[in-house]
Amino acid sequence: MDCVATGANVKVLAKAIHSLSRIGEELYLEPVDDGLALRSVNSSRSAFASFQLSPLFFQRYQAPTDQSFRCKMPIKSVQAVFKSLSSLERSVEKCRIQLNSEKSRLTITLHCKHGLLKTHNLSFQDCESLQAVFDKESCTNVLQAQPRLMVDTVLHFPPSLEEVNLSVSSDRVWLRNHVEDDADSSRAMMTELCLSSEEFDHFAISSQTSITFCLKELRGLLGFAESSCLPISMYFDEPGSPVILNVTDSVLEANFVLATLSEDSHSKNHVNSNTKRPDAEQPPDDFMSDDMDSFLIAMETSELPGPSHVPTSPLQPINNRKHSASDDEEEEALAERPPNKKFCSLFFGSVLPTPSLTNQTIQSQEVLASDSEDENQTETS
Amino acid sequence: MKFRAKIVDVGCLNHFTRVVNTVSKLTKACVLRLTCDHLYFVLSGRVATGGVSMWCELLQVNFFDEFQLEGVSADANEIFLEVAPENLSRALKTAQNAKSVKIKLTKKSCPCLTLAAELPSLSSLSRVVTHDLPVDVIPRRLWYDFREPQMPEFDVSIYLPPLKTMKSVVDRMKNLSNYLVVEANLNGKMNLKIETDLVSVTTHFKELGNPPWGEDGSQSSSRTHREPELMAETRVDIRKLQQFLTGQQVNPSRAMCNIVDGRILHLIFLHEDVSLQYFIPAVV
Numbered sequence A: 001m002d003c004v005a006t007g008a009n010v011k012v013l014a015k016a017i018h019s020l021s022r023i024g025e026e027l028y029l030e031p032v033d034d035g036l037a038l039r040s041v042n043s044s045r046s047a048f049a050s051f052q053l054s055p056l057f058f059q060r061y062q063a064p065t066d067q068s069f070r071c072k073m074p075i076k077s078v079q080a081v082f083k084s085l086s087s088l089e090r091s092v093e094k095c096r097i098q099l100n101s102e103k104s105r106l107t108i109t110l111h112c113k114h115g116l117l118k119t120h121n122l123s124f125q126d127c128e129s130l131q132a133v134f135d136k137e138s139c140t141n142v143l144q145a146q147p148r149l150m151v152d153t154v155l156h157f158p159p160s161l162e163e164v165n166l167s168v169s170s171d172r173v174w175l176r177n178h179v180e181d182d183a184d185s186s187r188a189m190m191t192e193l194c195l196s197s198e199e200f201d202h203f204a205i206s207s208q209t210s211i212t213f214c215l216k217e218l219r220g221l222l223g224f225a226e227s228s229c230l231p232i233s234m235y236f237d238e239p240g241s242p243v244i245l246n247v248t249d250s251v252l253e254a255n256f257v258l259a260t261l262s263e264d265s266h267s268k269n270h271v272n273s274n275t276k277r278p279d280a281e282q283p284p285d286d287f288m289s290d291d292m293d294s295f296l297i298a299m300e301t302s303e304l305p306g307p308s309h310v311p312t313s314p315l316q317p318i319n320n321r322k323h324s325a326s327d328d329e330e331e332e333a334l335a336e337r338p339p340n341k342k343f344c345s346l347f348f349g350s351v352l353p354t355p356s357l358t359n360q361t362i363q364s365q366e367v368l369a370s371d372s373e374d375e376n377q378t379e380t381s
Numbered sequence B: 001m002k003f004r005a006k007i008v009d010v011g012c013l014n015h016f017t018r019v020v021n022t023v024s025k026l027t028k029a030c031v032l033r034l035t036c037d038h039l040y041f042v043l044s045g046r047v048a049t050g051g052v053s054m055w056c057e058l059l060q061v062n063f064f065d066e067f068q069l070e071g072v073s074a075d076a077n078e079i080f081l082e083v084a085p086e087n088l089s090r091a092l093k094t095a096q097n098a099k100s101v102k103i104k105l106t107k108k109s110c111p112c113l114t115l116a117a118e119l120p121s122l123s124s125l126s127r128v129v130t131h132d133l134p135v136d137v138i139p140r141r142l143w144y145d146f147r148e149p150q151m152p153e154f155d156v157s158i159y160l161p162p163l164k165t166m167k168s169v170v171d172r173m174k175n176l177s178n179y180l181v182v183e184a185n186l187n188g189k190m191n192l193k194i195e196t197d198l199v200s201v202t203t204h205f206k207e208l209g210n211p212p213w214g215e216d217g218s219q220s221s222s223r224t225h226r227e228p229e230l231m232a233e234t235r236v237d238i239r240k241l242q243q244f245l246t247g248q249q250v251n252p253s254r255a256m257c258n259i260v261d262g263r264i265l266h267l268i269f270l271h272e273d274v275s276l277q278y279f280i281p282a283v284v
Helices: A008-021 A075-081 A084-092 A147-154 A183-187 A216-230 A262-275 A294-302 A325-335 A357-380 B012-026 B083-094 B139-146 B163-174 B239-246
Strands: A001-008 A028-033 A036-041 A047-053 A060-062 A071-074 A092-100 A103-112 A117-123 A128-132 A141-143 A163-168 A172-177 A189-198 A202-204 A209-214 A233-238 A243-248 A250-260 A348-351 B002-007 B030-033 B038-043 B053-059 B066-070 B079-083 B098-109 B112-121 B127-134 B157-158 B177-182 B190-195 B201-205 B231-239 B254-260 B266-272 B274-281
Touching: A001 A008, A008 A036, A008 A075, A008 A092, A008 A216, A008 A250, A028 A075, A028 A128, A036 A128, A047 A128, A047 A216, A060 B083, A071 A075, A075 A103, A075 A117, A084 A092, A084 B163, A141 A147, A147 A189, A147 A216, A147 A325, A163 A216, A202 A243, A209 A216, A209 B098, A216 A233, A216 A243, A216 A250, A243 B083, B002 B012, B012 B038, B012 B053, B012 B083, B012 B239, B079 B112, B079 B139, B083 B127, B112 B239, B127 B231, B163 B177, B163 B201, B163 B239, B177 B239, B177 B254, B231 B254, B231 B266, B231 B274
Parallel strands: none
Antiparallel strands: A001 A060, A001 A092, A028 A036, A028 A071, A036 A047, A047 A250, A092 A103, A103 A117, A128 A348, A141 A202, A141 A233, A163 A172, A163 A209, A172 A189, A189 B127, A233 A243, A243 A250, B002 B066, B002 B098, B030 B038, B030 B079, B038 B053, B053 B274, B098 B112, B112 B127, B157 B254, B177 B190, B177 B231, B190 B201, B254 B266, B266 B274
16 A cells, blocks of 8 residues: 655645544554545444545555555554644645555655655554444435534533534524433533524435434544535434434545434433423524513423424334344344443444455454443443 | 523623623632622632632623513512522623623523523524523522621721732742731731741732721721731632632722731722622631
8 A cells, every 4th residue: 555645635634533533542444446444433332433535635546455455553643643733734745654564564654844754653453344334325314514603503512511412393403412311410501502404505304303412523523624624414314323424525525423312311311301492383582582471481380391303102222223134133232231321332334345244244243242341331330 | 580681782791701700710609699780799608618708799780781680579679599600601601702692590490590692693593502501599598698798897908919910929929838928008018928937938019009998998997096007917828819810800990908917808809890809718
């Protein structure tokens, strides 16, 4: 493998690494004929991110002769190469990524001004291809917005906030902070932001829905999208199925796949802490209207009505989700776990590039077993 | 109980934000007292908070374009709420370029102060962000705990030197000692002192001036025979003083302090429509 990125693309590459570092500990590198894929997944496997850089992104792109070559390495070591964005922008003219198969090192060379060369030799591990199972085309809801809108939106939420809830109706989008419903957090400040459909570049909502996902990864992608001024698209369905964040350019594509809270735990939270807002019939700006008495009425109502969009009989998450056949194993694992589980680790088949189906299943089983251990650990801690 | 207020003017919004920021730097929780004319942020000295008390008074009409209040009853037309000023400060921070900000008392899953900001947007419709800040409504029987503190019978009252200077002196002294002695006399002199086993440091300020308190003020009446050169001194926790000097964003037009010898340091910041008083108890 030998690829060279020049000029502004070095910064794009650096930004991509930085946003991947928000996801997981390891960077998966997969050079193939149609481009270089940079991927990462978090430890609980509830978030996956992938940057696909096409050969045109590079000044020179040469895939390795060994087509099945894939590797992974600690993302921190790669991040260190692209550490300071400002100095990178100022001084680096060219970045070359080479595979030194003799020494088993990945060599990243930064060609700086005044003929300065910075060479980093990174050790790596062989690994299988990392690929999430998702299909954004099948999602019923699509939003597209300029990164500025999303950045301004996210700014209203505290940096410590982990999860955000997004509700959509036919003409509006609401974002609010998601708070677990234990006694402690009922004292937390609740923030809600309402955006009109007009602010989006593309707004196609076919079903009113409300999903909850992690903010950290979204922030990661926003950092990338903002620096490259590319619009962000969101593809999503009902709660429990993943939300896909996408940034596309002629020479690159980024997909972030994030798990969302499944319906049962989600609706509980929703009834407790949130009002009846997502009803499209409701005057959306009721707070901004000037009647002073409106809040008194609310004060006297002890029971808040549940949101209408929550189905009366919450389905098991297993029935809710559309899965490819190869994920059967995973679904079983999901059905067995306690109901208070947070995010579904849903979309991963870790797949060998070989077409053999049997091989594929075995691989995904292995990965799944370690997954559930991981999850249990994080939960007990 | 009803409360609803609105800020439209961006200057007022910034000013209010600065006051709230100042308060939030001083305490995690305090009482917000609302009356028809004033807002007060009150911290009454408790052992748990290190014995400091705060009294911050704002003239409502100078901040709000609309202000409607119905207290608990006709004879007690006030509302006392326990709030986390940090939340309020954070909510206001996200509303910095808002076209208008409304603050309202609401009942959600718990009583809340709801702050709604109308933000500029890319479309014809405004963006609206609302923050629900959980508050505790303080019952009337406890109101007495949060009354205005009495002006102490001070020995010396003196104008403070420029706050930046004072802050940099205190910041440096903090590296050397945990306690600081503030002493002043009626001749416009003030000293900031630290004393440790290894070192004694004193910074002298002179010609600061002593505020002319009226007949009811104790400077001229009850202590008439005080020797002008005689220092009144109080030893305080240096962190409390530093916190106050660091966190303040009010930029007062008048800053002064009253010293009750060996008992209390009473700091007063005056701005056109804001007054902030901070009481630091003496330590032995």
